[in-house]
Amino acid sequence: MRLAVFDDFRIGVVDGDSVRDVTSVVPTIFDEWPEQRMNWLIRNWASAQSAVAIAEGGVRSLSDVALRAPNPAPPQVFAIPANYRAHLGEIGDRSITTGGRTARDVGFFLKAAGSVSGPADGIELPAGSTRRFDHECELAVVMASGGRNIPRAEAMSHVFGYSALVDLTMRIDPGEHEEDRSLRKSFSTFTPVGPWLMTADEVGEVDTLRSSLSVNGEVRQGAQMSDMIVGIAEAVELISSVVEIKPGDLIASGTPKGVGPVRPGDEVVIEIDRIGAMRLAVSEGAPAPRPF
Secondary structure: OOOEEEOOOEEEEEEEOOEOOHHHHHOOOHOOOHHHHHHHHHHHHHHHHHHHOOOOOEEEEHHHHOOOOOOOOOOOOOOOOOOHHHHOEEEEEEEOOOOOOOHHHHEEEEHHHHHHEEEEEHHEEEEOOOEOOOOOOEEEEEOOOOOOOOHHHHHHHHHEEEEEEEEEOOOEEOOOOOOOOOHHOOOOOOOOOEEEEEHHHHHHOOHOOEEEEEEEEEEEEEEHHOOOOOOHHHHHHHHHHOEEOOOOOEEOOOOOOOEOOOOOOHHHHHHEOEEEEEEEEEEEEEOOOOOO
16 A cells, blocks of 8 residues: 655555545544654554545545655654665765675664655755765665564564655765764755655565666666665664664665765656655755854
Protein backbone atom coordinates (compact mmCIF):
# COMPACT_ATOMS: atom_id res chain seq x y z
CA MET A 1 0.00 0.00 0.00
CA ARG A 2 1.23 3.49 -0.83
CA LEU A 3 0.52 5.84 2.06
CA ALA A 4 0.88 9.60 1.68
CA VAL A 5 0.58 12.66 3.90
CA PHE A 6 -0.77 15.72 2.11
CA ASP A 7 -2.04 19.28 2.58
CA ASP A 8 -2.72 19.87 6.31
CA PHE A 9 -1.19 16.49 7.27
CA ARG A 10 -4.10 14.42 6.00
CA ILE A 11 -3.51 10.70 5.43
CA GLY A 12 -4.13 9.21 2.01
CA VAL A 13 -3.80 6.00 0.01
CA VAL A 14 -2.21 6.57 -3.39
CA ASP A 15 -3.61 4.71 -6.39
CA GLY A 16 -2.12 5.68 -9.73
CA ASP A 17 -2.34 9.46 -10.08
CA SER A 18 -4.90 9.95 -7.33
CA VAL A 19 -5.02 9.89 -3.54
CA ARG A 20 -7.94 8.69 -1.41
CA ASP A 21 -8.37 10.50 1.90
CA VAL A 22 -8.43 8.02 4.82
CA THR A 23 -7.84 10.52 7.62
CA SER A 24 -11.13 9.45 9.21
CA VAL A 25 -9.44 6.25 10.39
CA VAL A 26 -7.24 8.27 12.78
CA PRO A 27 -8.87 9.39 16.08
CA THR A 28 -10.07 12.99 15.95
CA ILE A 29 -7.91 13.92 18.94
CA PHE A 30 -5.06 14.11 16.42
CA ASP A 31 -6.80 16.99 14.65
CA GLU A 32 -5.00 19.11 17.27
CA TRP A 33 -1.68 17.40 16.49
CA PRO A 34 -2.06 16.42 12.84
CA GLU A 35 1.60 15.80 12.08
CA GLN A 36 1.38 12.84 14.50
CA ARG A 37 -1.37 11.06 12.56
CA MET A 38 1.07 8.83 10.70
CA ASN A 39 2.82 7.81 13.91
CA TRP A 40 -0.56 6.74 15.31
CA LEU A 41 -1.30 4.78 12.13
CA ILE A 42 2.05 2.99 12.23
CA ARG A 43 1.61 2.05 15.90
CA ASN A 44 -1.91 0.76 15.26
CA TRP A 45 -1.45 -0.71 11.78
CA ALA A 46 -2.43 -4.26 12.77
CA SER A 47 -5.92 -3.13 13.73
CA ALA A 48 -6.23 -0.13 11.38
CA GLN A 49 -5.08 -1.65 8.08
CA SER A 50 -8.44 -3.13 7.18
CA ALA A 51 -10.21 0.17 7.96
CA VAL A 52 -7.73 2.05 5.76
CA ALA A 53 -8.42 -0.35 2.88
CA ILE A 54 -12.17 0.37 2.88
CA ALA A 55 -12.30 4.00 4.08
CA GLU A 56 -14.42 6.05 1.69
CA GLY A 57 -12.87 9.50 1.85
CA GLY A 58 -12.69 11.93 -1.03
CA VAL A 59 -10.45 11.15 -4.00
CA ARG A 60 -8.22 13.87 -5.43
CA SER A 61 -5.58 14.10 -8.11
CA LEU A 62 -2.02 14.02 -6.83
CA SER A 63 -1.34 17.11 -8.92
CA ASP A 64 -3.87 19.03 -6.80
CA VAL A 65 -2.41 18.27 -3.37
CA ALA A 66 0.75 19.32 -1.52
CA LEU A 67 2.67 16.17 -0.58
CA ARG A 68 4.33 16.27 2.83
CA ALA A 69 6.91 13.85 4.21
CA PRO A 70 5.21 10.44 4.59
CA ASN A 71 6.03 10.64 8.30
CA PRO A 72 6.32 14.36 9.06
CA ALA A 73 7.26 13.86 12.73
CA PRO A 74 9.51 10.83 13.18
CA PRO A 75 10.61 10.41 16.81
CA GLN A 76 14.23 9.86 15.72
CA VAL A 77 16.22 10.05 12.48
CA PHE A 78 19.25 7.77 12.23
CA ALA A 79 21.71 7.89 9.36
CA ILE A 80 24.31 5.39 8.18
CA PRO A 81 27.54 6.97 6.83
CA ALA A 82 30.15 5.45 4.52
CA ASN A 83 27.88 2.61 3.41
CA TYR A 84 28.92 2.16 -0.25
CA ARG A 85 32.55 1.31 -1.02
CA ALA A 86 32.60 3.36 -4.23
CA HIS A 87 31.66 6.45 -2.19
CA LEU A 88 34.53 6.09 0.30
CA GLY A 89 37.02 8.96 -0.09
CA GLU A 90 34.95 10.51 -2.88
CA ILE A 91 34.97 14.03 -1.42
CA GLY A 92 38.66 14.05 -0.45
CA ASP A 93 39.69 16.30 2.43
CA ARG A 94 36.08 17.35 2.99
CA SER A 95 35.34 13.88 4.33
CA ILE A 96 35.27 13.25 8.08
CA THR A 97 35.14 9.44 7.72
CA THR A 98 38.72 8.67 6.73
CA GLY A 99 41.19 5.81 6.54
CA GLY A 100 38.87 3.58 4.53
CA ARG A 101 36.55 3.15 7.52
CA THR A 102 33.00 2.12 6.70
CA ALA A 103 29.60 2.16 8.38
CA ARG A 104 30.52 -1.11 10.07
CA ASP A 105 33.41 0.71 11.78
CA VAL A 106 31.85 4.09 12.62
CA GLY A 107 28.21 3.16 13.31
CA PHE A 108 25.51 5.78 12.85
CA PHE A 109 24.79 9.46 13.49
CA LEU A 110 21.63 11.50 14.14
CA LYS A 111 19.87 14.11 12.06
CA ALA A 112 17.41 16.51 13.67
CA ALA A 113 13.85 15.27 13.24
CA GLY A 114 12.91 18.88 12.46
CA SER A 115 14.96 18.70 9.25
CA VAL A 116 12.44 16.24 7.74
CA SER A 117 10.37 17.72 4.91
CA GLY A 118 8.37 16.63 1.89
CA PRO A 119 8.19 17.23 -1.87
CA ALA A 120 6.01 20.33 -1.48
CA ASP A 121 8.61 21.96 0.77
CA GLY A 122 11.54 21.69 -1.62
CA ILE A 123 15.07 22.32 -0.37
CA GLU A 124 16.04 25.66 1.18
CA LEU A 125 19.73 26.51 1.41
CA PRO A 126 20.98 29.03 4.00
CA ALA A 127 20.64 32.58 2.70
CA GLY A 128 23.73 34.16 1.22
CA SER A 129 25.99 31.19 1.98
CA THR A 130 29.08 30.50 -0.10
CA ARG A 131 29.49 27.01 1.38
CA ARG A 132 29.13 23.82 -0.64
CA PHE A 133 25.83 21.93 -0.20
CA ASP A 134 25.68 18.37 -1.54
CA HIS A 135 22.88 15.94 -2.36
CA GLU A 136 23.04 12.34 -1.12
CA CYS A 137 20.64 9.77 -2.60
CA GLU A 138 19.31 7.32 0.00
CA LEU A 139 16.64 4.74 0.80
CA ALA A 140 14.56 5.70 3.83
CA VAL A 141 13.49 2.90 6.17
CA VAL A 142 10.39 3.59 8.27
CA MET A 143 10.23 1.51 11.42
CA ALA A 144 7.10 -0.27 12.65
CA SER A 145 7.49 -2.06 15.98
CA GLY A 146 10.43 -0.65 17.87
CA GLY A 147 12.56 -2.16 20.59
CA ARG A 148 16.03 -2.71 21.99
CA ASN A 149 18.59 -5.34 21.03
CA ILE A 150 16.80 -6.54 17.91
CA PRO A 151 18.85 -9.40 16.38
CA ARG A 152 19.61 -9.23 12.67
CA ALA A 153 17.56 -12.34 11.93
CA GLU A 154 14.42 -10.63 13.25
CA ALA A 155 15.11 -7.06 12.11
CA MET A 156 13.12 -6.99 8.88
CA SER A 157 9.91 -7.89 10.71
CA HIS A 158 10.28 -4.54 12.53
CA VAL A 159 10.22 -2.50 9.28
CA PHE A 160 6.96 -0.78 8.31
CA GLY A 161 7.94 0.50 4.88
CA TYR A 162 10.24 2.49 2.64
CA SER A 163 10.54 5.84 0.93
CA ALA A 164 13.11 7.91 -0.96
CA LEU A 165 15.28 10.35 1.01
CA VAL A 166 17.82 13.02 0.10
CA ASP A 167 20.40 13.70 2.81
CA LEU A 168 21.48 17.32 2.22
CA THR A 169 24.88 18.17 3.64
CA MET A 170 26.82 21.37 4.19
CA ARG A 171 30.43 20.34 3.59
CA ILE A 172 33.29 21.26 5.87
CA ASP A 173 36.05 23.59 4.73
CA PRO A 174 39.17 22.06 6.32
CA GLY A 175 40.90 24.43 8.70
CA GLU A 176 38.13 27.03 8.43
CA HIS A 177 34.64 25.57 8.86
CA GLU A 178 34.46 22.17 10.56
CA GLU A 179 31.08 22.03 12.30
CA ASP A 180 29.67 18.83 13.75
CA ARG A 181 28.11 16.45 11.22
CA SER A 182 24.66 16.62 12.80
CA LEU A 183 24.59 20.43 12.53
CA ARG A 184 25.66 20.40 8.89
CA LYS A 185 22.92 17.93 7.99
CA SER A 186 20.07 19.31 10.10
CA PHE A 187 18.98 22.57 8.50
CA SER A 188 15.24 22.73 7.88
CA THR A 189 14.35 20.84 4.65
CA PHE A 190 17.70 19.00 4.66
CA THR A 191 15.98 15.62 4.97
CA PRO A 192 13.32 15.56 2.25
CA VAL A 193 11.44 12.24 2.21
CA GLY A 194 8.83 11.05 -0.25
CA PRO A 195 6.88 11.08 -2.38
CA TRP A 196 5.03 8.57 -0.19
CA LEU A 197 5.63 5.49 1.93
CA MET A 198 5.41 2.02 0.40
CA THR A 199 4.61 -0.66 2.96
CA ALA A 200 7.21 -3.40 3.30
CA ASP A 201 4.89 -6.16 2.09
CA GLU A 202 4.53 -4.41 -1.27
CA VAL A 203 8.22 -3.60 -1.72
CA GLY A 204 9.45 -7.16 -1.25
CA GLU A 205 13.18 -7.90 -1.46
CA VAL A 206 15.04 -4.68 -0.72
CA ASP A 207 18.38 -5.79 -2.18
CA THR A 208 16.92 -5.80 -5.70
CA LEU A 209 15.91 -2.13 -5.56
CA ARG A 210 17.83 0.46 -7.55
CA SER A 211 18.06 4.17 -6.81
CA SER A 212 18.93 7.15 -8.97
CA LEU A 213 19.28 10.90 -8.44
CA SER A 214 19.51 13.62 -11.05
CA VAL A 215 20.05 17.37 -10.92
CA ASN A 216 18.51 19.41 -13.75
CA GLY A 217 18.13 16.21 -15.76
CA GLU A 218 21.74 15.06 -15.32
CA VAL A 219 21.96 11.67 -13.58
CA ARG A 220 24.56 11.91 -10.83
CA GLN A 221 23.92 8.94 -8.55
CA GLY A 222 22.62 5.42 -8.87
CA ALA A 223 23.12 2.09 -7.13
CA GLN A 224 21.55 -1.21 -6.21
CA MET A 225 20.73 -1.69 -2.53
CA SER A 226 22.65 -4.96 -2.47
CA ASP A 227 25.81 -2.82 -2.78
CA MET A 228 25.35 -1.46 0.75
CA ILE A 229 28.06 -2.51 3.20
CA VAL A 230 25.66 -2.53 6.15
CA GLY A 231 22.26 -3.77 5.00
CA ILE A 232 18.94 -2.82 6.54
CA ALA A 233 18.82 -5.75 8.96
CA GLU A 234 22.34 -5.08 10.25
CA ALA A 235 21.57 -1.37 10.61
CA VAL A 236 18.50 -2.14 12.75
CA GLU A 237 20.57 -4.51 14.86
CA LEU A 238 23.31 -1.89 15.28
CA ILE A 239 21.01 0.99 16.21
CA SER A 240 18.86 -1.04 18.59
CA SER A 241 21.99 -2.28 20.35
CA VAL A 242 22.61 1.33 21.37
CA VAL A 243 19.15 2.91 21.82
CA GLU A 244 15.51 1.90 21.69
CA ILE A 245 14.00 2.24 18.23
CA LYS A 246 10.55 3.84 18.22
CA PRO A 247 7.65 3.17 15.81
CA GLY A 248 7.86 5.78 13.06
CA ASP A 249 11.62 6.28 13.32
CA LEU A 250 13.50 6.89 10.07
CA ILE A 251 16.77 5.29 9.03
CA ALA A 252 18.65 6.93 6.16
CA SER A 253 20.59 3.98 4.78
CA GLY A 254 23.57 5.71 3.17
CA THR A 255 24.53 7.19 -0.17
CA PRO A 256 26.33 5.75 -3.22
CA LYS A 257 29.02 7.56 -5.20
CA GLY A 258 28.25 10.65 -7.22
CA VAL A 259 27.43 13.16 -4.48
CA GLY A 260 27.65 16.73 -5.71
CA PRO A 261 26.61 20.31 -5.11
CA VAL A 262 23.17 21.86 -5.54
CA ARG A 263 22.36 25.56 -5.87
CA PRO A 264 19.24 27.72 -5.79
CA GLY A 265 17.27 27.21 -9.00
CA ASP A 266 18.21 23.53 -9.37
CA GLU A 267 15.69 20.70 -9.55
CA VAL A 268 16.61 17.45 -7.82
CA VAL A 269 14.81 14.21 -8.72
CA ILE A 270 15.30 11.02 -6.71
CA GLU A 271 13.70 7.75 -7.77
CA ILE A 272 13.73 4.27 -6.26
CA ASP A 273 12.29 1.15 -7.89
CA ARG A 274 8.80 0.11 -6.73
CA ILE A 275 8.59 3.21 -4.51
CA GLY A 276 8.43 6.23 -6.80
CA ALA A 277 10.03 9.52 -7.75
CA MET A 278 10.26 12.77 -5.77
CA ARG A 279 10.94 16.17 -7.37
CA LEU A 280 12.49 18.90 -5.26
CA ALA A 281 13.02 22.56 -6.14
CA VAL A 282 16.13 24.12 -4.59
CA SER A 283 15.81 27.70 -3.33
CA GLU A 284 17.42 30.10 -0.88
CA GLY A 285 15.86 30.37 2.57
CA ALA A 286 15.22 33.45 4.69
CA PRO A 287 18.20 35.20 6.33
CA ALA A 288 19.11 33.80 9.74
CA PRO A 289 20.72 35.63 12.69
CA ARG A 290 23.58 33.10 12.57
CA PRO A 291 24.88 33.03 8.98
CA PHE A 292 26.64 30.06 7.38
